[in-house]
Amino acid sequence: MSKIGFIGCGHMAKALIKGLKSNKSYELFGHDRNTKNLAWLEQEKIPFCSLKEICQESDILMICVKPKDMYDLCSEMRTYIGNELKIVSVAAGTTLENLKDALPGGKVYRAMPNIGAKHNLGITSIFSYEELNEIIEIFNYLGKAIVVEDEDKINLHTSLIGSAPAFYFEIINEFEHRLSELLPDDVSKRDITLLFLTSLISAIQNGENLEDLIQSIKSKGGTTEAGLNHLYEKDFINIFSEAIDAAKNRAADLSMD
Numbered sequence: 404m405s406k407i408g409f410i411g412c413g414h415m416a417k418a419l420i421k422g423l424k425s426n427k428s429y430e431l432f433g434h435d436r437n438t439k440n441l442a443w444l445e446q447e448k449i450p451f452c453s454l455k456e457i458c459q460e461s462d463i464l465m466i467c468v469k470p471k472d473m474y475d476l477c478s479e480m481r482t483y484i485g486n487e488l489k490i491v492s493v494a495a496g497t498t499l500e501n502l503k504d505a506l507p508g509g510k511v512y513r514a515m516p517n518i519g520a521k522h523n524l525g526i527t528s529i530f531s532y533e534e535l536n537e538i539i540e541i542f543n544y545l546g547k548a549i550v551v552e553d554e555d556k557i558n559l560h561t562s563l564i565g566s567a568p569a570f571y572f573e574i575i576n577e578f579e580h581r582l583s584e585l586l587p588d589d590v591s592k593r594d595i596t597l598l599f600l601t602s603l604i605s606a607i608q609n610g611e612n613l614e615d616l617i618q619s620i621k622s623k624g625g626t627t628e629a630g631l632n633h634l635y636e637k638d639f640i641n642i643f644s645e646a647i648d649a650a651k652n653r654a655a656d657l658s659m660d
């Protein structure tokens with residue numbers, strides 16, 4: 404059984420812990436300074452450890468703090484790190500080289516998961532010069548692990564897969580706003596949204612070409628064409644792509660902070 408310790412038990416660690424809890428080959432521990440997250444660990448029956456204990460008892464450490472807190476944490480941790488400890492940072496931007504400098508001795512990995520890990524539907528990019536099998540196995544259990552050859556690509560992953568769920572949630576939010584104009588109070592908006600999104604998933608699950616799917620809804624001079632033309636005129640597709648670049652560039656900036 405591998406012992407996995409989580410340092411920083413906020414949004415990301417909670418998703419990883421929830422996804423991994425059902426796997427009996429892992430024993431999970433947590434460490435945090437935030438009392439709300441400590442209460443959550445207690446509620447989930449995940450043992451709390453001091454920083455020293457979690458560094459010394461874990462086989463694998465997942466560091467899940469914000470990039471701004473990373474270096475202070477590393478300087479607190481470094482005297483507790485043994486040579487065999489595998490240390491996985493999920494922090495956006497923090498490069499492997501900076502991690503190695505901050506934590507000499509441990510085996511260091513970068514992983515960029517997304518919130519889908521909570522339901523074992525996560526997608527995680529992994530980068531390291533160390534042997535990767537055990538880390539890949541963990542993230543495959545949480546969904547799908549992708550090993551990247553070039554560390555710079557993690558910034559695009561951070562944006563396209565880490566941040567982009569929030570972009571889609573914004574669109575769904577507007578969809579639900581507009582649904583309220585349509586539905587009587589006793590019909591659940593969320594049920595309609597789920598049915599709508601599930602129908603989109605079913606369509607793409609069949610492997611149909613996206614252009615064919617668009618053409619199957621759009622007819623010349625029709626309502627769909629009018630809506631799509633508005634999106635094209637307002638450059639929505641480009642704007643969406645630029646939002647992906649903005650998040651990617653921010654990930655690159657964070658590595659230099």
Ligand SMILES: NC(=O)c1ccc[n+]([C@@H]2O[C@H](COP(=O)([O-])OP(=O)(O)OC[C@H]3O[C@@H](n4cnc5c(N)ncnc54)[C@H](OP(=O)(O)O)[C@@H]3O)[C@@H](O)[C@H]2O)c1
Nearest residue numbers: 411413414415435436437467468469470472476493494495
């Ligand atoms: N959220 C996502 O969808 C997502 C996706 C991919 C990657 N990530 C990465 O995951 C990391 C964590 O993000 P998050 O959204 O989970 O952040 P979060 O909710 O703020 O959780 C971080 C936790 O770590 C605690 N912490 C910070 N420094 C600490 C220290 N020295 N000792 C003990 N606890 C400490 C924080 O305490 P305080 O509240 O007191 O500061 C907080 O409870 C980030 O680096 C982010 O780039 C997040």
